[in-house]
């Protein structure tokens with residue numbers, strides 16, 4: 029299992045994540061939920077050392093993933109913008125495999141099987157920009173999978189997908205978890221997360237405010253989210269009031285627009 033332990037990454041403005049703890053186990057799908065600016069991306073970039081941590085560690089079975097090289101067994105599902113424009117799927121996957129230390133013959137075999145299962149057989153020699161949005165997502169996933177990862181982290185993976193492609197993508201994620209891959213996924217689409225996750229972690233202001241197993245036959249993600257965030261927001265509000273500071277009154281949009289028209 030991956031153990032994210034007491035990770036703090038703060039920017040100069042003191043924003044970021046603070047003493048963040050999270051365990052990801054093989055085969056589970058964790059939904060990382062939080063408002064804009066809650067700290068989800070900072071957490072992900074801290075795991076991959078893209079952001080320098082102030083403190084904390086990321087362990088696999090007790091050892092640092094950076095010292096043992098286990099970080100290569102954790103794949104990040106990237107944004108479309110990272111894909112080089114003029115390289116075809118096969119060449120890019122093989123390059124990725126080489127960089128991850130996969131033997132060429134193993135990579136070729138895996139590439140062919142992935143093309144079969146992701147319905148990309150006819151697109152092996154196509155460039156990324158010539159693919160539809162749904163195929164592009166599958167091509168990016170193929171790049172993640174070519175290094176045979178044991179964990180995959182996905183930040184808003186279904187953004188820009190239509191309903192059909194979104195459902196197909198979610199099914200693929202489900203089957204990856206069934207094969208034993210541990211998955212951490214962020215999405216602002218609560219409905220879609222609810223379909224696939226078996227644990228939910230809610231983040232607010234850089235800290236975990238809720239972490240629990242999730243069973244869609246019994247739980248409602250929306251209800252949990254509203255209950256938890258309302259509670260924490262209510263606590264914050266009462267501390268403002270207790271501190272004798274005035275909480276700013278929120279004006280509704282319609283009255284602001286009306287007022288501006290009257291000027």
Ligand SMILES: Nc1ncnc2c1ncn2[C@@H]1O[C@H](COP(=O)(O)OP(=O)(O)OP(=O)(O)O)[C@@H](O)[C@H]1O
Nearest residue numbers: 039041043044062063064065066067068069070071
């Ligand atoms: N490069 C940066 N410099 C300064 N502050 C930053 C930087 N990146 C993020 N932050 C701040 O850190 C906090 C966490 O941001 P982060 O991007 O991790 O949130 P998020 O949960 O991923 O949001 P979103 O859902 O909008 O992607 C926010 O307050 C944000 O303004």
